[in-house]
Every structure is written in C-alpha cells, then in structure tokens.
Amino acid sequence: MRNGFEFELIHTCKQTGARLGRLHTPHGDIQTPCFMPVGTQATVKAMTPRDLDEVGASIILSNTYHLYMRPGHETVREAGGLHEFMHWDKPILTDSGGFQVFSLSSMNKITDEGVVFRSHIDGSKHIFTPEKAIEIEEALGADIMMCFDECAPYPADRRYTRDAMERTHRWAAQCQAAQKRNDRALFGIVQGGMYGDLRIESAKTLADMDFIGYGIGGLSVGEPKEIMYDMLEQIEPHMPKEKPRYLMGVGSPDCLLEGVMRGVDMFDCVLQTRIARNGLALTMDGKHMLRNAEYAHDFRPIEEGCDCYACKNFTRAYIRHLVKAGEILAAHLITLHNLRFTLRLMENVRQAIAQDRLLDYYQEVRAAF
Amino acid sequence: MRNGFEFELIHTCKQTGARLGRLHTPHGDIQTPCFMPVGTQATVKAMTPRDLDEVGASIILSNTYHLYMRPGHETVREAGGLHEFMHWDKPILTDSGGFQVFSLSSMNKITDEGVVFRSHIDGSKHIFTPEKAIEIEEALGADIMMCFDECAPYPADRRYTRDAMERTHRWAAQCQAAQKRNDRALFGIVQGGMYGDLRIESAKTLADMDFIGYGIGGLSVGEPKEIMYDMLEQIEPHMPKEKPRYLMGVGSPDCLLEGVMRGVDMFDCVLQTRIARNGLALTMDGKHMLRNAEYAHDFRPIEEGCDCYACKNFTRAYIRHLVKAGEILAAHLITLHNLRFTLRLMENVRQAIAQDRLLDYYQEVRAAF
Numbered sequence: 001m002r003n004g005f006e007f008e009l010i011h012t013c014k015q016t017g018a019r020l021g022r023l024h025t026p027h028g029d030i031q032t033p034c035f036m037p038v039g040t041q042a043t044v045k046a047m048t049p050r051d052l053d054e055v056g057a058s059i060i061l062s063n064t065y066h067l068y069m070r071p072g073h074e075t076v077r078e079a080g081g082l083h084e085f086m087h088w089d090k091p092i093l094t095d096s097g098g099f100q101v102f103s104l105s106s107m108n109k110i111t112d113e114g115v116v117f118r119s120h121i122d123g124s125k126h127i128f129t130p131e132k133a134i135e136i137e138e139a140l141g142a143d144i145m146m147c148f149d150e151c152a153p154y155p156a157d158r159r160y161t162r163d164a165m166e167r168t169h170r171w172a173a174q175c176q177a178a179q180k181r182n183d184r185a186l187f188g189i190v191q192g193g194m195y196g197d198l199r200i201e202s203a204k205t206l207a208d209m210d211f212i213g214y215g216i217g218g219l220s221v222g223e224p225k226e227i228m229y230d231m232l233e234q235i236e237p238h239m240p241k242e243k244p245r246y247l248m249g250v251g252s253p254d255c256l257l258e259g260v261m262r263g264v265d266m267f268d269c270v271l272q273t274r275i276a277r278n279g280l281a282l283t284m285d286g287k288h289m290l291r292n293a294e295y296a297h298d299f300r301p302i303e304e305g306c307d308c309y310a311c312k313n314f315t316r317a318y319i320r321h322l323v324k325a326g327e328i329l330a331a332h333l334i335t336l337h338n339l340r341f342t343l344r345l346m347e348n349v350r351q352a353i354a355q356d357r358l359l360d361y362y363q364e365v366r367a368a369f
Numbered sequence: 370m371r372n373g374f375e376f377e378l379i380h381t382c383k384q385t386g387a388r389l390g391r392l393h394t395p396h397g398d399i400q401t402p403c404f405m406p407v408g409t410q411a412t413v414k415a416m417t418p419r420d421l422d423e424v425g426a427s428i429i430l431s432n433t434y435h436l437y438m439r440p441g442h443e444t445v446r447e448a449g450g451l452h453e454f455m456h457w458d459k460p461i462l463t464d465s466g467g468f469q470v471f472s473l474s475s476m477n478k479i480t481d482e483g484v485v486f487r488s489h490i491d492g493s494k495h496i497f498t499p500e501k502a503i504e505i506e507e508a509l510g511a512d513i514m515m516c517f518d519e520c521a522p523y524p525a526d527r528r529y530t531r532d533a534m535e536r537t538h539r540w541a542a543q544c545q546a547a548q549k550r551n552d553r554a555l556f557g558i559v560q561g562g563m564y565g566d567l568r569i570e571s572a573k574t575l576a577d578m579d580f581i582g583y584g585i586g587g588l589s590v591g592e593p594k595e596i597m598y599d600m601l602e603q604i605e606p607h608m609p610k611e612k613p614r615y616l617m618g619v620g621s622p623d624c625l626l627e628g629v630m631r632g633v634d635m636f637d638c639v640l641q642t643r644i645a646r647n648g649l650a651l652t653m654d655g656k657h658m659l660r661n662a663e664y665a666h667d668f669r670p671i672e673e674g675c676d677c678y679a680c681k682n683f684t685r686a687y688i689r690h691l692v693k694a695g696e697i698l699a700a701h702l703i704t705l706h707n708l709r710f711t712l713r714l715m716e717n718v719r720q721a722i723a724q725d726r727l728l729d730y731y732q733e734v735r736a737a738f
Binding site: 041042043045046047048049050070071075078079085086087296297299309313314315317318320321322324325327328329331332333 | 410411412414415416417418419439440444447448454455456665666668678682683684686687689690691693694696697698700701702
C-alpha cells in the first residue's frame with residue numbers, strides 16, 4: 001500500500017500471459033484488465049455519471065491538456081477537484097497533456113525544459129514542463145496521474161526516438177520530484193518508439209524509478225498492429241510484475257484482447273464513444289452502421305442479449321431513424337451500448353483469465369473484430 | 370367514457386377561471402392543467418423515456434408531418450405504433466400536420482380538398498387531406514389525434530380568415546367520418562384568427578360536432594400576447610365545460626399561467642427544450658444564459674431547491690463549461706431541468722387551483738417570467 005494504492009495480482013492465465021488483478025485506489029477498487037471510458041472535457045461524451053455507473057465503468061480518464069485550456073485547472077480546483085466538478089466518485093486517471101501538445105496544438109517547440117505550444121482554441125501561447133504538468137494534474141485531483149512525456153511520432157528515426165525517450169526519462173524524474181500530494185498515484189510512461197531495444201531500456205529505467213504503475217505510450221500512432229504487439233511482447237519481461245501496466249490510447253476490441261494476452265492491465269480509447277456519434281455500433285456479430293437503409297425495418301435490438309438500456313428498450317429501426325434525423329438520443333443510445341459492449345467484453349475477459357481459457361475465448365469472439 | 374376517454378372536471382378556481390381536471394386515456398391518466406413536452410421526431414430532444422418519466426411528464430406530443438416524412442407512418446405502424454417505436458407507454462398526442470405543411474414546407478397550395486406541399490427534407494411532392502391526415506395519425510397510434518385544419522397566418526384579413534375557418538370546419542367533419550379506430554380520441558380545432566366573433570362561431574360550430582376534446586389553434590403565431598389572451602377570454606364561455614381544451618403550441622411560463630387562468634387545460638411548447646440546447650435555463654429567479662462568463666465560478670445548482678437530476682448533482686460552473694465546450698451533456702442537463710421546472714410549475718398551478726389561490730400564486734411567481 002502506497003499513497004492509498006495497492007495492486008493485487010490475483011492470477012495469470014495459463015493459456016496466455018494475461019493477468020487478473022485488482023487495483024485499490026482512494027476512490028474504490030478497479031478489477032483488471034479494465035477499460036477506461038474517455039471523458040476528455042470532464043464528461044464522457046453523451047453520458048451522465050449515472051449512465052457510466054450503469055454500464056459498469058469503474059474508472060474513467062480525463063485529459064489534462066483540454067481541462068487546462070477549458071475551463072482551466074484552477075476552476076476545477078476551485079470546484080473541489082474533478083470528481084466533485086463532474087460528479088463522478090469513482091477513480092479518475094489524467095494523462096499529462098504530453099500527447100495533446102504535439103497532436104492538437106497548432107505549433108509547438110520542444111526543448112529539454114518543456115514544450116511551448118499554442119492553444120487549439122484561441123491560439124494563445126503556453127508552456128508545459130514536467131513541473132507544470134504535475135501542478136495541473138494535482139489541481140485536477142485525479143487518482144492516477146501520468147508523467148509528462150514526449151511521444152515520438154511514427155515513423156521516427158532511431159536518434160530522434162532515443163532523444164525523446166531520454167528526455168521522457170529525465171522528465172519522469174522531475175515529475176516524481178514535483179509531486180506534492182501523497183494520496184495520488186504517479187505512473188511513469190515507457191517510450192522508445194518502434195525500437196525494441198529502446199523500449200526495453202525504457203522499461204528497465206522506469207522500473208528502477210519505482211513508480212506505482214506504468215503507462216506504455218507512443219503505440220497505436222500509425223504503425224501496423226503487429227509492430228505494436230511485438231513491442232508489447234519485447235517489454236513484457238522487463239515490466240515489474242507487481243505493478244499495473246496501462247497501454248495508453250488503445251482500446252478497439254481486438255487490441256484489448258491482444259493487449260491483455262501480452263500482460264496489459266489497463267486501456268483507454270475514444271473509439272467506442274466517437275463511432276457511436278457517427279451511428280456505428282459494436283456487437284459480437286461485427287460492427288453495424290445503423291445509418292444504413294438495411295436497418296430501416298429491423299426491429300431487433302442493436303445486440304440480442306445485451307443488457308444495456310438501449311438494447312433492452314429500443315430497436316435498430318428506431319435508432320436508425322434517430323441517426324438519420326440527427327437526434328441527440330441516437331448518440332446517447334449507441335454510446336451507452338458501445339461502452340456496455342466493451343465493459344462486458346472486459347468482464348468476460350477477466351472470467352476467461354480466471355478460468356485459464358483466454359485463448360479459447362479470443363478464438364470464439366475474434367470473428368466479431 | 371367514450372373510446373376509453375373521460376374528462377373529469379374536479380374543481381374550478383374561485384379566484385380565476387382555472388380548471389382542475391383529470392383526463393382518463395387508454396395509456397393512463399393525465400392531471401390537468403398539463404404541459405406536454407414535444408417529441409417532434411419520436412423523441413423529446415436530448416431525453417430518454419426514463420428521463421421524461423423522472424421529470425414527471427404524463428403525456429407527450431409528437432408531430433405527424435415529421436413522422437410521415439421520416440421514418441414514414443407505415444414504418445411506425447410496422448413497429449407496433451409510436452408508443453412501441455419510441456418506448457413510451459404513457460399517453461401521446463399527435464397534431465395533424467396542418468400547421469407544419471404551411472410553416473415548414475417550401476411550397477404549398479391549399480384547395481378545399483387539402484394541401485399540396487413539398488417535403489422540407491428532399492423537396493418531394495405530397496398531398497395532405499383530412500382523410501390522409503387521419504390515416505397517418507391512426508397508423509402512428511397516438512391516444513389523442515388532432516383534426517386536420519388550416520391555421521391562418523398573422524396578420525390575415527377577415528375574409529381569408531373566415532374561409533380558412535370554414536374549411537377547417539368542413540375538414541373537421543371529414544376527419545370525424547374518416548376515423549376508424551374507436552380506442553382513440555379525436556379533438557376538433559377552434560380557428561378564427563384574431564377575430565373574436567369568428568372564434569366564437571368556430572367554438573360553437575365545433576361544440577355542436579361533439580368532439581372528445583378541443584384544440585385552440587392559430588394563436589401565438591406572431592400576434593401580441595394580449596390579443597391571444599383576449600381571444601381566449603372571448604371563446605371561453607362557448608367551449609363545452611365538460612371537455613378538455615388544448616391551447617396548441619403555447620407554453621412559455623407566463624402563457625401557461627395566463628392560459629390556465631382563462632380555462633385552458635392542456636399546453637405544448639418546444640421552448641423549454643429548444644432554449645436548453647442554446648444554454649438557456651428557466652428558474653423562478655428568471656432565465657439564466659449559462660454560456661455567460663458570470664457563471665464560470667458559480668458553484669450553485671441551476672436552481673436552488675429544484676429536485677431534478679441536473680440541480681441535485683451539478684453546478685452552473687460545470688454546465689457552463691459543458692456549454693462552452695459544445696458537449697451533448699449540456700443540452701441533456703439543461704433540458705432535464707427546463708422540463709422539470711415547467712412540470713413542477715404545473716404541479717404548483719394545480720395545487721393553487723385546488724386551494725382557490727391561483728391568482729395569488731401567479732402574483733408570487735410572475736416576476737420570474
């Protein structure tokens with residue numbers, strides 16, 4: 001137990017390297033492997049907190065960069081922190097803004113000190129340093145804070161990738177030194193691009209720094225999935241067994257299974273909520289673009305047997321009508337389903353790990369992905 | 370009891386002409402005076418049916434024109450009717466499409482037979498007749514169907530208004546003759562523009578036709594409110610006491626009170642849901658444009674003492690953030706509040722009528738409107 005956190009490794013699947021665990025946090029326990037719905041702007045899009053409870057979310061993610069920009073971390077602090085502000089009393093994880101200052105801001109300049117960038121909202125100039133990122137994250141008050149890191153793009157040459165990785169390691173130490181709150185967990189982030197030896201070096205370096213948990217960053221940034229899986233396999237033996245591992249920004253159904261089998265404990269992804277707003281629903285029979293004419297007279301639920309509010313009460317024909325008519329309720333119902341689908345998948349995954357049959361389970365369901 | 374409907378007039382306020390009643394329908398009872406949230410496209414915007422239950426809606430309205438266009442009344446019939454389609458098991462009222470073919474379609478031509486018009490979605494040509502309107506409404510399967518009518522614009526000269534009124538009366542008889550389902554209530558619609566004597570003639574003519582209830586159409590179409598109130602006062606003595614009276618398309622808080630005091634039993638309005646999507650909240654302290662900077666650090670609920678989910682759990686500062694960030698949750702929470710505010714107002718109105726103190730109540734609250 002450290003800072004109110006403890007990770008129990010309950011079981012490792014005999015068919016795969018998948019781990020069943022439980023992460024104790026000051027806002028409650030998280031069964032792992034877990035999927036974290038993304039609440040970028042202090043709301044998981046189209047969901048209320050009670051909806052998130054209902055679909056079975058045990059932790060959500062929120063984005064430091066976005067909240068710093070709007071409404072401002074000082075406003076969130078003034079509100080009593082993110083839990084109070086958005087009325088969510090289970091655990092929250094915040095990223096450090098590192099990824100967003102590269103991917104969202106219109107201009108940025110990286111130095112050893114930090115990153116100077118312009119706001120994607122009003123073009124104003126800002127600087128993020130490791131110390132600043134931790135200050136913002138502590139103001140937000142999430143249970144789990146990620147270190148400020150530099151995520152190298154794909155492709156990137158070895159030299160650039162090594163520089164970014166070494167900077168990430170230095171920044172990680174600065175983040176540790178900057179942390180003031182002792183009721184929060186700080187996670188280091190493994191970088192190293194698509195270079196296996198750099199990834200291993202990063203994993204080892206960070207392991208020695210004794211973080212409460214570890215992110216794996218800079219994957220799913222455009223590379224073929226096989227490369228991502230290979231990186232996960234290479235670093236796995238070098239990640240501390242007794243610490244949770246979080247594969248950042250990854251969470252399509254196939255990647256969830258592939259990641260879990262390679263020893264990952266935590267995931268987040270905007271896919272489920274983003275595609276829902278376009279009318280796309282996830283099911284074990286594959287994806288359904290509910291906007292399509294084929295669903296106009298389809299009076300079955302999105303997914304037969306699903307226990308979500310959308311599937312228990314509404315038909316594909318009705319939801320298709322809502323999508324075509326541009327109604328907010330379409331986004332709401334499909335989001336509800338996609339999240340429930342994913343969290344149910346994770347429940348099944350955890351059960352399969354406990355029964356040492358995750359590979360069998362994956363082979364049963366992979367046709368859907 | 371006729372077609373499963375019965376209107377009980379429970380009490381008339383001694384301070385005003387306001388009526389307390391109960392309308393029994395095949396899908397449950399409605400306490401009157403009542404406000405009906407509008408579900409134009411088979412959904413009250415940004416609300417689930419369980420949200421509507423929670424805010425206390427006992428009946429909703431849906432629009433025949435919109436559902437005829439999309440998804441088509443035959444699709445709704447195939448789904449088992451509107452209740453089944455949208456998963457709402459309390460009463461539904463449908464208008465006849467008469468108002469929309471004038472106000473929404475890009476071109477229309479009125480003859481004694483009906484109205485030829487073009488779809489606002491794809492420009493396709495359609496014709497609505499009284500018989501067609503009833504056929505569509507019966508396919509939708511609402512509890513209360515409105516007659517197909519012609520709503521004269523404002524201003525309109527006396528001759529035009531008389532012609533439109535007489536056509537409305539002929540069409541009302543055709544609608545009665547066309548009705549096939551005997552488990553539904555058909556309401557006639559009083560027209561007559563802003564001419565008191567025509568309004569009285571219309572009220573009397575329709576009273577003789579013995580409808581289960583009566584709409585009052587063609588008001589709140591651009592005229593000063595005083596003219597609307599005057600029309601209501603002029604027709605009141607000529608409306609059958611034992612039948613419900615529905616003031617169509619009217620429902621701002623002040624108009625609700627003014628209408629109730631002039632003997633109106635039912636109202637509908639898109640105001641509450643529409644302004645919510647722009648960030649405007651209704652309270653007893655007046656309207657609040659939550660987008661405004663003044664709410665950025667306002668950690669009070671939208672309305673102190675309100676029992677809605679939004680007010681019990683979220684602050685103005687948070688909702689302002691959601692509005693600024695363009696989040697769907699903003700529309701959801703403010704809609705929830707605005708509907709609850711209005712339905713609470715109607716609860717208070719009914720109580721005040723029962724206690725013969727509606728005028729006192731109105732004087733207490735009118736500052737808010």
